[in-house]
Amino acid sequence: CGACGYETCREHAVAIHKGLAECEMCLPYTIDKLNEAVAELEESHKELASTQEALMQSERLASMGQLAAGIAHEVNNPLGVVLMYAHLMLDGLEEDCQQKEDARMIVEQADRCKKIVAGLLHFARQNKVLREPTDLADLLEKAVRAVVKPRNITLAVNHNLANPAADLDANQILQVLTNIISNAYAAMPDGGTLTITTSDTDDAVTIAVSDTGTGISQDHRKKIFEPFFTTKQIGRGTGLGLAVSYGIVKMHHGQITVDSNDNADAGPTGTTFTIQLPRKEEG
Incomplete structure (x- = not known):
């Protein structure tokens, strides 16, 4: 030039x-x-x-954790009393008694409240990771067995692991996997395919959970890991599952991401959650 x-x-x-x-x-x-x-x-x-987004999310989770702990402790004791007397009432009524069904409803809803409070407490207490050598393939098999698969859904598990061993808190990661698998089933009310794929490197293990469901809108994707955010009907979800899962993965110094398409015109709908965890605790 x-x-x-x-x-x-x-x-x-x-x-x-x-x-x-x-x-x-x-x-x-x-x-x-x-x-x-x-x-x-x-x-x-x-x-x-x-x-920056991860930092903001961590700050939100910390604030919500403190609030959740306070609420859960205040509610837990009176709820325990309600639950105990509700069970006593249910056991004391004859099967053909008119009030039997009302008492059963009280017990069911009180039990649901107990689960919500337990979720709040668990969310607030996420501060320890008890790592131990874990076989990722075995852990995933436990997670799959723990969630009832609807008959109209096909499940495919693909392991691409050179080494399935990783130092993880098995109970916590099991909770993450069962929550994501359960959400995936719920996203396919008309049936579909759930594909779970594992892979690894020398330093990390990765789990991808993909469904062919309705997908998640762009607006909802921004809030998906926020506490108490849920797209489920009232009474069907607490909005704590993914927030707790996010916290568990972060405590493992890992990453959890979501990729989704809810527009059929843009291609097949569905959602993929990808979890990447370090194989060893970072020094």
């Missing part, structure tokens, strides 16, 4: 070799370098935005 002052690139290259010119004098070279710098800045900006 002649911008460097030499008639040809060959002459410029010879001059650079002799120390008479510099690479930066070449306009195409400079443009390429600028493009590389712009690309690096863009990638850095994306990483910064992701880190």
Whole structure:
């Protein structure tokens, strides 16, 4: 192009070799370098935005954890009394008694409240990870068995593990997996396919849970890990499952991400949750 002052690139290259010119004098070279710098800045900006969002989410979870602990402790004692007397009432009524069904409803709803309170307490107490050598394939098998599969859903499990062993808190990760699998089944009321895939590197293990359900809208994806956010009908969910799962994965110094499509015109609908966990505790 002649911008460097030499008639040809060959002459410029010879001059650079002799120390008479510099690479930066070449306009195409400079443009390429600028493009590389712009690309690096863009990638850095994306990483910064992701880190900022993770930090904000952690702060929200910490605040909600303190609030949840206070509420749960205040509610737990009177709820225990209600539950005890409800069971006594139910056991004391004859099977054909008119009030039997009313008492049964009280017991069912009180039990549900107890589960919500237990979830709140568990959410608030997420501060310890008891790592132990765990076979990821065996753990996943337990998770699959723990959730009842609807008859109209096909399950496929694909293991691509060179080494299934990882130091994890097995009970906590089991809770994460059962929660995500349960949500995936709920997202396919008309049937579909649930595919669970494992893979690994020397330093990490990855679990991807994919369903062919209705998908999650863009607006809901931004709130999916927030405490008490749920798209389920009233009485069908507490909105704590994914928030607790997020906290557990973060305590393992891992990552949990969601990719979803709810627009059939844009391609097959469905959702994939990907969990990546370090194989060993970070020093």
